[in-house]
Amino acid sequence: MPFYEKPWQTRCHVNAARHLISLVVLMMLAIWHVVPAQAADVDNIRLWAAPDHVRVVFDLSDEVESSVFKLDGPRRLVVDLKDTQLAFDPDDVDPGDSAIDALRTGRRNGDDLRVVFDLNRKIEPHHFLLPPTDQYGYRLVVDLDYPGEGALDEPVDPIAAMIRDQEMDAERELRQAEAEGRSPSAALAKRDSQAKPHPKRDIIVAVDPGHGGEDPGATGPSGTREKDVVLAIARKVKAHFDATPGFKAFLTRDSDYYVGLRKRTLLAREQKADFFVSVHADAVKSRGPTGSSVYALSKNGATSESARWLAETENRSDLIGGVDGNLDLSDKDEVLRGVLLDLTMTATMNDSLSVGGQVLDKLGRINHLHRSQVEQAGFVVLKSPDIPSLLVETGFISNPSEEKKLRSSAFQEQVADAIGDGIIAHFRHHPPPSSLLAWQRDQGRxxxxxxxxxxxxxxxxxxxxxxxxxxxxxxxxxxxxxxxxxxxxxxxxxxx
Ligand SMILES: [Zn+2]
Missing domain, CATH: 3.10.350.10 (LysM domain)
Structure with a gap:
């Protein structure tokens, strides 16, 4: 019999009375032994199921020493919390569609809490402690990764991705030739020779619904959460592209779970996206401000104080949602070097600004514009060296009437069409050489x-x-x- 299944263990369905009695006993013990009252509480356990992992968040009243390990036969994950007690009913935790079948809790060594998760599949655990934020206190985050599974099951379009990859190589070669003062004709010839027979590939767009999981983003006066409305809008943006010949889109998340900021751009890189658009909804303390705005990355500081403030707000997501503990960034640091990158980055930012202008123009037809120009600031989510990227603040969720609009499916559709049409307009003018759009343009020329x-x-x-x-x-x-x-x-x- 596994060692943890001992009489000290209580099942999940602790009834309230028993819970109360044990609490009283604990309190009496604490008084009798004059133990410093340092015990922490687990106030809640929240669970977020993603395609490639499930995240378990322990809300703690204080910093806690923990150990996390897995056991086999049957598969279990054990979380031991030193000097901690349960302050909620674990029966309320719904494991949903995840690797977790059930959870059980018990006391250990007198004052320690043990939480056992019964598992239905192989997992690889990672855990980290997050410090308090405005929204939460201390949190122990335990990620149960599913080995061999990516957040996106497969490339959205493997052939388009492969061709785009070659095109990006050629583009880099072209810029290198320019940087070294060589004639770009050889690089150009090489790039264009890849277009026979013309691949007519789809342009791939990464659509990124901001926030998710335990990071709700901004919250409106009547409780609308940014993470929910932006997911709804992003799904409509994806549908808009998928219905347009020559385009294909994918979502960086298609459910309610958190994706780290760097992971979002990594997904776009993996899919060889031609463009990345992050969808958000603004909030400020005052209820007055309304309207849409569009942001691109800046290398040299923000274009305005409010852009800087907003970038800081959005960049805080990782503190609330939790970074990807196991995301290896070393290869991207390698990429982030050299003159070549600088040139690519400049070209990418110029493209971002051009698309931003188009999107802003389309948004201006359906909504008030908060900023009539594309603003720039250091958003982490826009830092892809060779993928033009935009962040769209669709409206102010903090304004009661705009909050109402953002909830309506009709307005979401209009915003999604504006974002989609703006990006499409740009690519119609500047189609990548191997794309269907380039081929169509050449036919009509x-x-x-x-x-x-x-x-x-x-x-x-x-x-x-x-x-x-x-x-x-x-x-x-x-x-x-x-x-x-x-x-x-x-x-x-x-x-x-
Ligand atoms: Zn946001």
């Missing part, structure tokens, strides 16, 4: 077969490479003496 209309930014070598002909053949076919092209000029494309 020429006067007919064998012709090509020169676009802004085109170079002779680029047009030649794209059509698989030599520069010389292209020049001959069009009687060109130099390498200069004019925007709008129609070129004859010779047979290769």
């Amino acid at each position: 020429g006067g007919g077969p064998g012709e090509y209309r020169v676009q802004k930014g085109d170079t002779l070598s680029q047009v030649a490479a794209r059509h698989d002909v030599t520069m010389l053949a292209l020049k001959r076919a069009n009687d060109l003496s130099g390498d200069i092209l004019r925007v709008g000029q129609v070129l004859k494309i010779p047979h290769s």
Whole structure:
């Protein structure tokens, strides 16, 4: 018989009377032995089920010494808390659809509390203690990770991801050539040669509903939680992209659990997203402010005091929601180096600002704008070196009428369409070379077969490479003496 199943153990369904008696006895003991009253309480146990783990949060009245270990046959996870007592009914804990079947509690060594979780699958535990915040006191967070399972089951589009990966490599090479003062034509030719036959890939968008799990985000005057409305809006944004040919979207979370800020961008990188958009709802102490605003990353401080304040507020999520204890950041620190990255980052931020302008324009048609320009500040969630990223504050949940709007499915739909259409408008103007949108644009460009209309930014070598002909053949076919092209000029494309 496993050692923990001893008579000291009480089952979950401690009735209130027994609980009270044991409390009284404990108190009497404390008086008799003049033990310093240092015992901590477990005020609650909250549970958040994610696809790749379940997070168990112990709300504690004080800092507690703990040990966490697993046992086999049958599978269990044991959490021992030194000098701690239960101050709530563990029967109220609903393990939901997770690795946990049930939990049991018991006393140990007189004053210690033991919590045993019965498990239905293999897990890998991680735990950490979080210090008090405005919302919570001390919390012991125990993550039960499911080995071999990612937060997203599989790439949303493995082929698009692969092509996008090659495209990003080529883009990096291009920037490196620019940085070193080399002619970019070789890199361009290499990039464009990947477009035959044209892959017509989908553009992948990461849609990130802010907060989640024990991090509710902002709360409205009638109790609306930011984490719930932004999930509803994000789902509609995803649906908008999925219904648009040439686009595919995925959610960084599709349920009520917390995802660490760095993990959100990591998911976007894993999926080779072309774009990342984080959806939030603003809140301030006063009920007055209303309207939508759009934020991009800044490298050199915030554009306004309120942008800085907001970035600090949103960045605090990890303190409330809890960081990913086992997230390895070493490889990304490696990436975050060098001139190359700096160039990529600048290009990425320019793209972010361009998309931001489009989104703001569309939002301005359906809602009051809190800020009429794309603001910039150091949001952690926007720090992806090569994925253009935006954070959209859809409205002020702290304003009673905007809170009401944010709850309505019709308004959520309008906001989602505005976000989606803004991003789509940008990509229609600047489609990645391998995308379906680029192919469609190229089809519509020429006067007919064998012709090509020169676009802004085109170079002779680029047009030649794209059509698989030599520069010389292209020049001959069009009687060109130099390498200069004019925007709008129609070129004859010779047979290769
Ligand atoms: Zn937020």
